[in-house]
Amino acid sequence: MHRLQVELGERSYPILMGESLFQKNLITPYIKGKQVAIVTNETVAPLYLEQLQAQLTDYQVQPIVLPDGEQYKNWQTLQLIFDGLLKAEYSRKVTIIALGGGVIGDMAGFAAACYQRGVNFIQVPTTLLSQVDSSVGGKTGINHILGKNMIGAFYQPQAVVIDVSTLKTLPKRELSAGLAEVIKYGLIADSDFFTWLEENIEALKILDTAVLIKAIDWSCRIKAHVVALDETEEGIRATLNLGHTFGHAIESHQGYGNWLHGEAVAVGSVMAIEMSMRLGWITEQDRNRAIRLFIRAGLPVAPPEKMSANDFLKYMRVDKKIIDGQIRLVLLSKLGEAIVTSDFSTELLNAILSTNYEQLLDSF
Numbered sequence: 001m002h003r004l005q006v007e008l009g010e011r012s013y014p015i016l017m018g019e020s021l022f023q024k025n026l027i028t029p030y031i032k033g034k035q036v037a038i039v040t041n042e043t044v045a046p047l048y049l050e051q052l053q054a055q056l057t058d059y060q061v062q063p064i065v066l067p068d069g070e071q072y073k074n075w076q077t078l079q080l081i082f083d084g085l086l087k088a089e090y091s092r093k094v095t096i097i098a099l100g101g102g103v104i105g106d107m108a109g110f111a112a113a114c115y116q117r118g119v120n121f122i123q124v125p126t127t128l129l130s131q132v133d134s135s136v137g138g139k140t141g142i143n144h145i146l147g148k149n150m151i152g153a154f155y156q157p158q159a160v161v162i163d164v165s166t167l168k169t170l171p172k173r174e175l176s177a178g179l180a181e182v183i184k185y186g187l188i189a190d191s192d193f194f195t196w197l198e199e200n201i202e203a204l205k206i207l208d209t210a211v212l213i214k215a216i217d218w219s220c221r222i223k224a225h226v227v228a229l230d231e232t233e234e235g236i237r238a239t240l241n242l243g244h245t246f247g248h249a250i251e252s253h254q255g256y257g258n259w260l261h262g263e264a265v266a267v268g269s270v271m272a273i274e275m276s277m278r279l280g281w282i283t284e285q286d287r288n289r290a291i292r293l294f295i296r297a298g299l300p301v302a303p304p305e306k307m308s309a310n311d312f313l314k315y316m317r318v319d320k321k322i323i324d325g326q327i328r329l330v331l332l333s334k335l336g337e338a339i340v341t342s343d344f345s346t347e348l349l350n351a352i353l354s355t356n357y358e359q360l361l362d363s364f
């Protein structure tokens with residue numbers, strides 16, 4: 001089993017990673033009290049709920065099973081978690097376990113932050129995206145129709161327990177979506193990781209366990225390091241948002257759940273990379289390497305056909321990185337290094353939003 005630590009002073013916690021962790025009783029040391037709520041969804045429950053419950057025979061366990069999908073990451077579904085907690089008469093000593101992907105982790109975490117002003121919380125992510133990204137760092141919340149993740153809280157878990165064998169049941173499309181965030185880490189923080197991914201992307205797609213664990217471990221190390229430096233996103237943490245300003249606009253415009261988060265992030269990253277190239281910060285060769293890797297990972301690299309520059313701008317105007325009304329974007333200063341900047345012209349931004357990416361991709 002691999003173990004690494006997210007260093008946040010008294011809010012520090014471990015990320016435990018390996019195979020078949022559900023059988024190894026790794027979760028119980030992080031449970032406080034006897035009351036446990038397992039928040040999961042209709043897809044994950046039949047696969048893993050029983051296995052997890054089998055570890056918790058000494059506890060009073062209440063499963064709360066939500067509908068599956070980004071379109072349910074909203075107030076109405078969040079309410080179902082509070083309903084479950086209150087019907088079970090759970091006190092502020094309850095532990096909430098999130099068993100599922102990013103939507104479940106974000107909602108269960110937000111519920112944990114709010115229920116009786118904050119209760120114990122454990123992340124058990126079961127998708128690649130949640131294992132490498134959303135379960136680590138304490139961003140929790142829900143979507144609003146006018147913008148993605150607009151309501152939420154920073155709330156750290158007690159532990160993140162990653163069982164990579166859960167990826168065996170993950171649909172291929174979801175696996176590719178997770179790879180978008182993995183590739184992101186190489187682009188923003190570590191060109192060696194990017195090169196390693198170029199060499200290992202096929203092994204990742206067929207779930208080679210050793211390669212998979214190395215990729216998850218590498219990704220989590222980068223994320224844990226950035227989060228430790230800047231827990232509440234005053235500065236460097238915003239670089240983890242590469243592709244997200246454009247990507248969130250795509251998800252919101254297309255209707256939550258129609259594009260997977262990772263798919264939108266892949267396209268958004270291509271747009272940010274194209275912009276970085278036009279600013280003269282990265283080479284055409286590096287832009288092409290990035291696009292090729294996203295394509296090889298099974299991801300889209302062009303925005304939805306009928307999405308206009310104005311459609312993008314409508315959602316980009318409520319992005320969380322905006323300061324004093326100014327759009328700020330994460331761009332690459334070179335391959336393996338990112339900056340957050342508003343230092344670009346409106347003309348360039350409009351050109352990026354109006355580029356015909358399908359045409360650009362003809363040469364790939």
Ligand SMILES: O=C(O)C(=O)C[C@@H](O)[C@H](O)[C@H](O)COP(=O)(O)O
Pocket residue numbers: 133134136137139148149181233237238240241244320
């Ligand atoms: O943890 C972070 O910080 C990130 O930005 C990671 C993102 O990949 C993740 O999708 C995050 O939830 C986006 O946060 P948001 O603040 O842009 O809503």
